[in-house]
Each structure stands twice: as C-alpha cells, then as structure tokens.
Amino acid sequence: MSTYAFDQAWQQEQGRLTALEVVYDGASRRLLDGLGLTTGWRCLEVGGGAGGIARWLADRVGERGHVLATDIDIRHLDGHGRTNLEVRTHDIVSDPLDEAAFDLIHARAVVEHLADRDLVVKRLAAALRPGGWLLIEETDFGGVTAGLLAAYANVPEAQRGAVERIYLAVADVFCAIGADPSYGRRLVDVLTDAGLAGVAAELHAPVVSGGNEQWTRGSVEQLAGRIVASGEASAEDVDWFLAATAEAGFHYLPPLMVSGWGRRDPDKP
Ligand SMILES: C[S@@+](CC[C@H](N)C(=O)[O-])C[C@H]1O[C@@H](n2cnc3c(N)ncnc32)[C@H](O)[C@@H]1O
Secondary structure: OOOOOOOOOOOOOOHHHHHHHHHHHHHHHHHHHHHOOOOOOOOEEEEEOOOOHHHHHHHHOOOOOOOEEOOOOOOOOOOOOOOOOOEEOOHHHOOOOOOOOOEEEEOOOOEEEEEEEHHEEEHHHHHHEEEEEEEEEEEEEEOOHHHHHHHOOOOOHHHHHHHHHHHHHHHHHHHHHHOHHHHHHHHHHHHHHOOOOOEEEEEEEEOEEOOOOOOOHHHHHHHHHHHOOOOOHHHHHHHHHHHHOOOOEEEEEEOOEEEEEEEOOOOOO
C-alpha cells in the first residue's frame, strides 16, 4: 500500500513539484557539489518528482557519467532529451535495486513518505559503491516545529495560530497514512544506523513571500479536504491560509528541509 499523500493526477501537481524545486534546489545543488560531484559519476535520483535535480545531475556528470532517475509515477519526470539520464518507473521500497552501483544517491522529500523508511535508507546505503555518498533531504513541520514555523509568519498572533494549525493538520494527514512529517529530525541517527561514515546534517529554511512560493500553498490546496477532516484545522483556516499565501506582503516559512549525508567506507568493499 502506498503511503504517499499526494495525487500525481491532480491538475496542478506539475506546478506543485516544480515549486518545491524553486524553494530547495539551490541548497541541494550546493550540498551535492560539496560532496565532490564531478564528471563520470554514476548517480541515482530517487523519487525525482518534476526532474529538476535529475537534469542538473546529468549535466554535471557529463557524457561519461550516468543518472538513473526513478519515481513510482514518472508522468512529471522528463529528461528533456539528455542521453545520460535514464528515467525509470520504480518503487524504492519493493523494486530491485543494484548493490554497490552508485557514486552518489540523492532523495529529497521522498523517504519521509514511506512506511519502511529506515529500511529504505539501509537499502540506499547498500546501493552505494565503496566511497559513494548518500544525501537525503527530508522535511520537518510536525509537533513543536509547527509552532516554530508559525512564529515566522508576519501576521497578528491570532492568525499565527491558523498557520500552526495548518501545519499540524498536514502532519496529522501524513501520520494517519504512515508517513513521518518530522523525519528530517531523525536523519543523523538513521544514516549512522545504516553504517555510513562522515555523517552530518544541516537545515535549510528560507523565509518566502506569498505569491512566490507555490509548494506549501499547493500542498494545502490539494490536501484541503483531509486537513479539515483531521480536526486540527478548520475550513476557515484553510481559506485564510490559501488567501494569505497569495499575498506578496505575507512572509512565512515553508517546512524546514533537513539535509543529511554520509559515505560508504571506501576501504570496506
Ligand atoms: C514531494 S515529491 C519530491 C520530488 C523531488 N524529490 C523533489 O524534491 O523535487 C515526492 C516524490 O516521491 C515519489 N515517491 C513516492 N513514493 C515513492 C516510492 N515508493 N518510490 C519512488 N518514488 C516515490 C512521488 O511520486 C513524488 O514524485
């Protein structure tokens, strides 16, 4: 059973996935470059979404390198003609995955959705070549983090409560289907338990303005019915949030993105 909360067939899904790239690709690219990404590397992009990172990786590794970009649903994932980019329909939980095959594996906002997420991280670690790097980036917006995110909204205290309720409600929707809205907090432990070396992590938290950021807004719009059904937020909260996030004067924090990385020991084949 899939634990992915979002519907790839939703008519604005391509835009929602692209908006996620607009907010987080810059930080992801810096981290990927920092791991030594270079021409000739073999890379795996897991749950590639709209394909922004997959295409960028393909351009970085060049014709001598190769990028395999996977997703359970590849309708929004297009290589735009790159010959070193293979797009494959693939479930990272259950479909076969070569071991010791990749110099670099990247997954962003994917593993948190999977019920067997810690096992998937171990699977990804086993798919690394000796010396290869795994970069996993996962959100945190549940529990106390919902209050922290709301504190950054430049609105009166009463409306900050609506922001917190919205994040708590989306977290509730995730938890109800077996996903983890604060998986980012666990990344250091999970990467360490997967046997990786040099494990470290950092947060990316850009303050955005309404109208310019469509990922949080699109997620709330798509999940609106389930948000209200959770009982954590009202239909009025949803309407207010959708209106506020369309206004350029509204500043807020989307979910924190926690980036964690680690390396397969080069001396242990
Ligand atoms: C929130 S999107 C993130 C997309 C992309 N990684 C990004 O950050 O721009 C999550 C993606 O994971 C994919 N996904 C969900 N469950 C998956 C699974 N079991 N195996 C592979 N991909 C999965 C979804 O189809 C979706 O494209």
